Amino acid sequence: MVFTKEVFEKTLKANGMKLTNQRLLVYQVLSSCPGKHLTAEEIYECVKADYPDIGLATVYRTIQLLLELNLIDWVNFDDGFIRYEIGSDLSNDQKHHHHHLICQKCQKVLSFEDDLLDELEKNIYQKTGFSVVNHKVKLYGICKECGGKLN
Amino acid sequence: MVFTKEVFEKTLKANGMKLTNQRLLVYQVLSSCPGKHLTAEEIYECVKADYPDIGLATVYRTIQLLLELNLIDWVNFDDGFIRYEIGSDLSNDQKHHHHHLICQKCQKVLSFEDDLLDELEKNIYQKTGFSVVNHKVKLYGICKECGGKLN
DNA sequence: GTCCATGCAAATGATTTGCAGTATC
DNA sequence: GATACTGCAAATCATTTGCATGGAC
Numbered sequence: 001m002v003f004t005k006e007v008f009e010k011t012l013k014a015n016g017m018k019l020t021n022q023r024l025l026v027y028q029v030l031s032s033c034p035g036k037h038l039t040a041e042e043i044y045e046c047v048k049a050d051y052p053d054i055g056l057a058t059v060y061r062t063i064q065l066l067l068e069l070n071l072i073d074w075v076n077f078d079d080g081f082i083r084y085e086i087g088s089d090l091s092n093d094q095k096h097h098h099h100h101l102i103c104q105k106c107q108k109v110l111s112f113e114d115d116l117l118d119e120l121e122k123n124i125y126q127k128t129g130f131s132v133v134n135h136k137v138k139l140y141g142i143c144k145e146c147g148g149k150l151n
Numbered sequence: 152m153v154f155t156k157e158v159f160e161k162t163l164k165a166n167g168m169k170l171t172n173q174r175l176l177v178y179q180v181l182s183s184c185p186g187k188h189l190t191a192e193e194i195y196e197c198v199k200a201d202y203p204d205i206g207l208a209t210v211y212r213t214i215q216l217l218l219e220l221n222l223i224d225w226v227n228f229d230d231g232f233i234r235y236e237i238g239s240d241l242s243n244d245q246k247h248h249h250h251h252l253i254c255q256k257c258q259k260v261l262s263f264e265d266d267l268l269d270e271l272e273k274n275i276y277q278k279t280g281f282s283v284v285n286h287k288v289k290l291y292g293i294c295k296e297c298g299g300k301l302n
Numbered sequence: 303g304t305c306c307a308t309g310c311a312a313a314t315g316a317t318t319t320g321c322a323g324t325a326t327c
Numbered sequence: 328g329a330t331a332c333t334g335c336a337a338a339t340c341a342t343t344t345g346c347a348t349g350g351a352c
Contacts, residue, residue, distance in 0.1 A: 018326050018331060040317080055334040060317060076229055080316070101281045110281060116271045121290070124263055129295030130252045136289045139272070144280030169306060169351050191342080206309040211342065231341070 011069055022047070022054050026062040030072055030086045035111055037075055037083035075100060077109070077138070099137040105146040112139075162220055173198070173205050177213040181223055181237045186262055188226055188234035226251060228260070228289070250288040256297035263290075 008027055009019045029046040030038065038046075044059045063084055066072040075083050077100075088098065097117070101110040121132040159178055160170045180197040181189065189197075195210045214235055217223040226234050228251075239249065248268070252261040272283040 013327095016331090020326075020332065022333075053334080057318075057335080058333055061332085076227060078227055082316085101275065101279070101283070103281070104284070110279065112275055112279065112281075114271065114274070116274060119270075120265065120267045123265070123267060124252065124290065128252070128261065128263065130254070130261060130263075130290075130292055132252070132290045132292040133255070134291040136291075138287045139275065139281075139283045140285040140287075141281055141283040167306090171307065171351075173308075204309080208310080208343075209308055212307080233341085 008071075011071070015069070017065070021051060022058050023062050023065070025051055025054070026059055027066060027071070030066070030084060034086050037077070037085055037109060039081040039083055041081075043084070075136075077102065097135070099139055101139050101141065101143070103143040103146055104140055105142055108143055108145075110143065159222075162222070166220065168216070172202060173209050174213050174216070176202055176205070177210055178217060178222070181217070181235060185237050188228070188236055188260060190232040190234055192232075194235070226287075228253065248286070250290055252290050252292065252294070254294040254297055255291055256293055259294055259296075261294065 005024060008024065012019050012023070025047045026043060029043050040056070040059050040063060043063070044054070044056050047054050047059065063072070066084075067074065071087055072084050073087050075085065077083065097115060098111045098113050101112055103109075117135060117137070121135075125131050156175065159175065163170050163174070176198045177194060180194050191207070191210050191214060194214070195205070195207050198205050198210065214223070217235075218225065222238055223235050224238050226236065228234065248266060249262045249264050252263055254260075268286060268288070272286075276282050
């Protein structure tokens with residue numbers, strides 16, 4: 001499912017919400033940066049280029065709205081900022097899971113698509129009766145460019 | 152390696168730091184709560200029972216110190232508080248890895264010991280050249296008591 | 303006695319909120 | 328025209344920091 005302006009508008013209307021320039025622009029900035037992890041401040045700066053009057057509070061409020069509509073995801077790299085990225089394909093319940101690889105030398109963040117955790121999650125269910133429905137995985141290490149080696 | 156008061160003192164001295172009642176008490180509170188995830192405020196309240204004059208700032212400073220000495224670990228459950236727990240066995244480089252299972256119904260947090268991520272990490276190295284040295288894994292779902300079922 | 307450590311109060315800084323004006327439908 | 332949305336400024340709140348006093352060695 002491709003999320004055009006029209007689909008975005010329909011999603012808002014379906015929830016009794018109004019389409020505004022500010023909301024559209026915030027959504028478009030995130031849509032045009034897949035895989036980037038933008039802070040609220042960064043989104044604010046991007047939108048301001050097209051719409052100088054937008055306020056930071058509106059950006060924060062729009063982010064909350066997009067999160068509630070499941071259109072975006074958040075990540076916390078524990079550096080004092082919450083970051084946001086456009087959601088992966090949500091056409092059905094199974095999300096495209098991706099993990100974040102964080103290089104401890106250059107701070108670069110890579111994404112890694114994977115479903116290897118299925119086995120771990122089955123294992124957890126068998127041993128503890130806890131049924132996993134979602135996960136957040138951050139892997140810290142050294143990237144290829146910085147000379148990563150397996151032990 | 153068992154961390155007694157003496158070993159703690161030696162570790163401090165080795166780094167040119169002084170042993171104080173406050174530091175010992177903060178360390179003891181964390182030591183006596185393995186598997187619990189305490190906020191700075193909670194640690195502060197616990198220590199205050201034995202030592203009413205301690206200041207919250209001292210607790211925060213001691214936490215930083217214990218983190219730098221690798222005696223404790225931190226977790227962020229994204230609820231506005233950073234939480235701390237006594238470190239697992241650090242006698243050699245290989246840490247005891249444990250993941251956190253967070254029940255979305257009752258908010259309970261379980262720990263799960265595991266090294267199944269080794270396979271995932273090998274996979275990542277082969278595909279991307281990124282070598283993982285550490286990870287933080289949070290698994291969200293429903294616990295046994297709350298009626299967890301596999302899909 | 304020398305520094306390091308502490309307690310207090312004030313500062314910080316990302317995010318949230320109140321409110322009066324503005325835009326959408 | 329009603330009501331939801333916005334921008335601004337002020338509030339929030341966990342954590343940090345400055346500074347003068349106190350304690351460890």
